[in-house]
Amino acid sequence: MLLPTVVLAQKFESGNQVTISQPVYEDLYVVGRTVTINAPVHGDLVVAGGTVTINDSVTNDIIVAGGEIFINGIAGDDIRCAGGRVFIGKPIGGDLVITGGRVQVAKEAIIAGSLIASGGELTLDGTVKGFAQTRAGT
DSSP states (O other): OOOOOOOOOEEEEEEEEEEEOSOBOSEEEEEEEEEEEOSOBSSOEEEEEEEEEEOSOBSSOEEEEEEEEEEOSOBSSOEEEEEEEEEEOSOBSSOEEEEEEEEEEOTTOEESSOEEEEEEEEEEOSEESSOEEEEEOO
16 A cells, blocks of 8 residues: 655744855745845745844745845745735735735736735735735825
């Protein structure tokens, strides 16, 4: 009798300043005061940090929490994020669920799915192909 084999590939990184400069071919979990992703992640990306900057693509989901979040890379699927200041600058292959004190979705950010956004200050210059539900102070 043959049983299916499940292989779970995960990589964990932590530290005061964490920089990912080489491609990652598994799910990546990162915790740090300053986190910078400068190489593609071929899996999910889960990050918590004071300042989080994602400069390259993520094949699957991005889940991120931080004081300042800058997503400058393409997301292959959903993004879920919460932060004091959040910037989304590139296309998203799925949904965007976002909340923060100051949230900005740039013109280059094309959201293939739906948008659920809330924030004290919300700027939406991108395109949403699904439904959009927003709540903002300004």
